[in-house]
Amino acid sequence: MNIVVCVKYVPDATADRHFESDSTVDREGVDGLLSELDEYPVEQALRIKEQQDDEVQVTVLTVGPDDASDAIRKALQMGADKGVHVSDEAIAGSDSIGTSLVLAEAIKKLEHDLVMCGMASTDGSMGVLPAMLAERLGLPALTLASEVEYDAGRVRIRRDGDTATQTVEGTTPVLVSVTDQSGEARYPSFKGIMAAKKKPVETWTLSDIGVSEDQVGLSTAWSQVMATEPRPPRTQGEVVADEDGSGATKLADFLASRKFI
């Protein structure tokens, strides 16, 4: 059985993230890492691998600049078997439409019974990529799983929606996206870190997956950013100490002054 996990290399959310002059995200001036939300599908893939008697191969797939190989390395350290890094200058500035095309074409070249994704990235955080991938690959999609069960080609998930908790089922080949509620991701062990050094990572260009340069990149994006502006910083208002219970009265005064009472 083969599992492909799609992961993204993102700017560190705790760093000062900003835009370049062409309105793309600065991915080089800021330290990056494996998106925290993509550790969860890696974890779920590894748990399925550990539960199966048959051999399960977990391949980590990423699209991004050279540094994005860091994201693959982290997943290999956690226990994934091999990595594929699609890297091509022409991809820079692609929107989710272009990125989903690159991922889909790469996945088509890989054996895949299960395709797994996180719920969203921590930078763009549109949360649409799993649905777009499923659409492009023609796979059923079990999305936003907070629990994943796999048994002999059948996948069952729990999906906690806004109005109901659902059980959703499908059969392989199938795409599954998982939330941060699906189970804590493991830390790489020392053994895992050492073993990762010997695991194979392939680097593919656009021509390797049969995508032409004019299908991706900033200039062919289907939506256009017209302007980016830093939001004016909030100015700190009054902060009072609660002495002898005065805090509650002052809080009520404030709420009344803003007409909330």
Next chain:
Amino acid sequence: MREVLVLVDHVDGAVSKPTTELLTIARRLGEPAAVFIGSAEDADDTALKTLKTFGAEKIYTVEDADFRQFLVAPKAEVLAQLVQQVSPVAVLVASGAEGKEIAGRLAIKTGSGLITDAVDVQGDGDSAVTTQSVFAGSYTVRAKVTTGTSIITVKPNAATPEQAEGAGAQQAVQVEISEGAKGARITASEPRRSSGRPDLSEAAIVVAGGRGTGGKFESIEEFADALGGAVGASRAVVDAGWYPHSYQIGQTGKTVSPQLYIAAGISGAIQHRAGMQTSKTIVAINKDEEAPLFELVDFGVVGDLHSVLPAATEEVNKRKG
């Protein structure tokens, strides 16, 4: 005037407030046409009247008996078929988890650009210009779709719903759902129990509790009730199992943008700020005067939430008289 398709979000026929916001926005771009997917009983007079009252010139009704048990994909096929038939100027969908998936699939199906989580949409000539709030609310981005139909998911509270009687001409639409869209079958569904409080994403006032509550949420809930607000929780609270995940505010939970946000016992990590930074007025109560959230507040109290909140609840109830 070209049509603007609005996908109606409803639970058993009860039309959500964000749908009325979408209809209000649709009028800026063209002629609002609501797309109601549900059973004939769901599409009752009350539902249709709400859509009409908020400006729907047309209401497409789609009976979903054949595909209700499948997740998301069939709804995207319905919209794709309508897009082909009426060539709308835009398709507006509410920015929930399901709405975004529908929009993502629709973009691929129709070869159209997609913008998600708009906090404002304005007409500009033939195009729809969106405003988004990104990087935990630290940047504002203005964008537009340049290819195909503008497909936009819009966040709750992006517009104040305005009534404007539309013709509401009802038209039943027949659709063919492909076998491929029937691969994810819903085999069980348990409705979430209502708390009786306003919906978190849509509420004008939100009172949220963090690690500092120590798991005791009574004072949070009572203060929320005194103000008529919704209750929220930080990730630490949800991870500790003190409050359900559906109340989580932050990057991996809900993003809220209420008139008033009150954070009690929440220090304010970047991931939490991402979910509340665009709130109009922010108040924090925390024992730790160094809590980063105090940097954002319009008003703050350094003190123990377990004594401040009950006293404030009493004070608010007294003043309400």
